[in-house]
Amino acid sequence: MDYLPRVVDKEIDELMEIxxxxxxxxxxxxxxxxxxxxxxxxxxxxxxxDKKQEYDRIRNTQPSLFLKGEKPxxxxxxxxxxxxxxxxRTDVDHSREKGQYILTGSAKPSEGETMHxxxxxxxxxxxxxxxxxxxxxxxxEVSLADIFEGKDISGVSKLSLEDLASIIVRGGWPASIEVxxxxxxRFSKEYVKSLVHEEVKKVDGVERNPExxxxxxxxxxxxxxxxxxxxxxxxxxxxxxxxxxxxPTLTDYLNTLEKLFVIEDVNATNLNFRSKYALRIKPKKYxxxxxxxxxxxxxxxxxxxxxxxxxxxxxxxxCMRDLKVYMGSFDGDITFYRDENENEVDAIIRTSSGKxxxxxxxxxxxxxxxxxxxxxxxxxxxxxxxxxxxSFLMVxxxxxxxxxxxxGVYVVSIGTxxx
Numbered sequence: 001m002d003y004l005p006r007v008v009d010k011e012i013d014e015l016m017e018i019x020x021x022x023x024x025x026x027x028x029x030x031x032x033x034x035x036x037x038x039x040x041x042x043x044x045x046x047x048x049x050d051k052k053q054e055y056d057r058i059r060n061t062q063p064s065l066f067l068k069g070e071k072p073x074x075x076x077x078x079x080x081x082x083x084x085x086x087x088x089r090t091d092v093d094h095s096r097e098k099g100q101y102i103l104t105g106s107a108k109p110s111e112g113e114t115m116h117x118x119x120x121x122x123x124x125x126x127x128x129x130x131x132x133x134x135x136x137x138x139x140x141e142v143s144l145a146d147i148f149e150g151k152d153i154s155g156v157s158k159l160s161l162e163d164l165a166s167i168i169v170r171g172g173w174p175a176s177i178e179v180x181x182x183x184x185x186r187f188s189k190e191y192v193k194s195l196v197h198e199e200v201k202k203v204d205g206v207e208r209n210p211e212x213x214x215x216x217x218x219x220x221x222x223x224x225x226x227x228x229x230x231x232x233x234x235x236x237x238x239x240x241x242x243x244x245x246x247x248p249t250l251t252d253y254l255n256t257l258e259k260l261f262v263i264e265d266v267n268a269t270n271l272n273f274r275s276k277y278a279l280r281i282k283p284k285k286y287x288x289x290x291x292x293x294x295x296x297x298x299x300x301x302x303x304x305x306x307x308x309x310x311x312x313x314x315x316x317x318x319c320m321r322d323l324k325v326y327m328g329s330f331d332g333d334i335t336f337y338r339d340e341n342e343n344e345v346d347a348i349i350r351t352s353s354g355k356x357x358x359x360x361x362x363x364x365x366x367x368x369x370x371x372x373x374x375x376x377x378x379x380x381x382x383x384x385x386x387x388x389x390x391s392f393l394m395v396x397x398x399x400x401x402x403x404x405x406x407x408g409v410y411v412v413s414i415g416t417x418x419x
Contacts, residue, residue, distance in 0.1 A: 004174065006134055007325050013039070016072065016099035018408050019123040020092030023078075023103040026127035027261040027288050028199065029191055032104040033076050035127065040074035040102050047077045057079060063087045067277075071100050075268045078103040085122070092121040099364050107203045129172030129289040131325040131336050132159075133418040137167065137175075140418035142402045144326050144358055147410055148355055148391050155402035157415025164363075164398050164415075165301035168314050171291025172321065185300070188291035192217070195262065198374040202261050208252075214296075215241040216253045220263060220285060221293035224315040227282040229252070263287055266320065269335040269348055281338055290317035305359070308363070315363045316346065319396050323347060323359070326419035345378055347396075357392040365399035372409040 008024070015022045016039070020245045024032045044066060046055060063083045067073065075084050088101050103122070132138035141155030153382060159167070166262045169185050170176050176187040196210045196217070219236040220228075230250055237245050245253075257263045265283035287293050294304070294314060296349065304311040323334055331352040337345040347359040358378060360371035375393040394410040 003034065003038050004130070004134060004136065004177070006031065006127070006204065007131065007328055008035065008125050009038070011125055011328060012102075015123045015125065016102075018098060019121065020095070021088050021101035021103065021122040023105065023122055023124045023125055024127050025105050025108075025261065027129070028106045028194070029173050029175065029187070030104065030127055031130045032127050032289075034073045034174065036076065036102045036104045040072045042069035042071070043074040043076060044069075044082040045076045059083050064091070067091055067101070072102050073100065074102040074104070076104050077106065079107050081107045089121050093242070106261065108261075125320060126328070128321060128325050130174055131166070131172065131322040132414060133322075134325070135172060135174075137163075137415065138322075138418060139416050142412055142416045142418070144417065144419055145329070145410070148330075148351065148357065149396065150349070150392065152404055153402055153410065153412070155413065155416030157400050157402070157413040158367065159398075159413075159415035161363075161398065162301065162305065164315065164318070165304040165311065168290045168304065168311075168318050169294045169299065169301050171289045173289070173291070188266075188289070188295035192292060192295045195260070199260055200253075200256050203256055208256065212237075212243060212245055212249070213253055215243045216245070216250065217257075217292075217296045220257075220287070221296040223285065224290070224293045225284060225286065225313040227284050236308075261288055262292065266347075267335050268338050284336060285319055286317055289321060290314045293317065312363045315398055316361045319361045320347065320419065322414060323349060326417070327351075329419040334414050339381070343378065343381070347376065355386070355391045357390050357394060359394045359396050361396045363398045365397065368395050368397060368399065368411055370409065371395040372405060372411070375409055376407060 005034045006056065006367060012022055012024070024036055026032050059081050061156055064087050066075070066084050067087055092100060101312050133140050137159065138377050139155055139158060142153045146153060169188070171188045173187045173191070176184045200208045200213055203407045215237045216233065218241065219233045222236065223233070230247065234245060234247060235245050235248050254263070263285055265285060267283045268281035304314060320334070327334060327349055332350050335348045337348050337358065348356060348357040349359060361374055362368060362371050372395055375395070379393060392410055396412050396413055396414055399413055402412045404410050
């Protein structure tokens with residue numbers, strides 16, 4: 001299989017021009033190693049068991065030997081030998097050469113395992129599973145960059161409702177893209193197995209109960225794309241799965257999933273930076289890929305078709321994944337809006353230059369008018385003197401067509417979108 005370009009490729013190339021080293025972070029199986037090798041000229045795979053004794057000797061005697069090799073030199077799963085971080089930082093300090101090293105990691109190392117932060121020497125890039133454009137399933141006719149500029153758009157998605165259900169259950173795992181038949185749905189299930197029984201132990205060597213972790217994941221999956229507190233998760237685990245879990249244990253399990261880049265929070269904003277209201281709103285929790293949720297809940301594509309309410313939450317998770325991937329091109333961030341009167345907008349996306357737009361996510365075409373009206377009412381409530389005019393209002397949908405309405409609201413099919 002030929003290398004499928006990733007949105008982060010451009011960011012990696014740019015950072016290699018100005019930084020001594022680049023760290024590509026992200027969950028297991030999202031393609032970090034393949035992308036790293038695409039940019040590297042030599043590689044050390046720290047997870048290779050045949051080399052463990054050799055790597056142990058180098059770590060304990062002369063860690064700088066890890067750095068000998070053609071540049072850029074890549075270190076896959078660097079967190080297994082954290083000493084390489086300090087060796088790279090020291091070498092970059094002394095040589096002052098750019099683009100020397102690439103590191104990949106699927107877990108954040110424990111506190112204190114490295115001596116230095118790497119600030120100014122090692123830059124971080126966060127990688128996620130493939131967006132629909134990266135997997136060649138979005139036509140790419142509509143550019144988020146063009147929408148930020150207010151340009152007219154048009155596009156027709158080739159994805160049916162059944163296709164979207166299949167893609168959600170399959171996930172954005174690069175290894176699953178070319179697999180035919182129902183076998184492609186096994187990747188997400190195998191990912192969950194590996195996560196529960198192996199990865200949660202490897203991250204810091206602490207034994208964690210696989211059954212409790214499975215129940216925490218189930219509770220998260222049941223509450224995907226929603227605001228959910230730890231207290232709610234604790235109660236759900238107890239009531240739904242008859243499993244007592246203490247608050248400290250739950251907190252540890254959630255922190256572990258964050259370290260492994262499996263879950264991430266989307267925080268709230270009310271666009272008034274002097275107000276404390278947004279700070280009191282619980283974040284929404286998302287899996288890094290919607291297929292993790294469907295795998296945990298043992299859902300097949302047809303199950304989503306039969307349960308459109310759950311399908312809607314899973315579709316929102318898919319859209320948030322793709323928006324996060326695309327916003328990497330803008331060095332931007334994503335929040336959601338909620339005010340004191342419970343008015344809500346699914347996503348506020350903001351570039352590093354300060355441009356921002358508001359997005360409502362709706363699976364079917366029947367909700368487009370309602371979502372567009374909600375966005376227009378939202379715009380009237382925004383204090384533009386404090387946060388500026390929105391660059392756009394968008395309804396992101398699973399419907400067929402992408403266009404700009406007469407009222408200025410963009411309607412964009414996820415099957416046509418790219419960065």
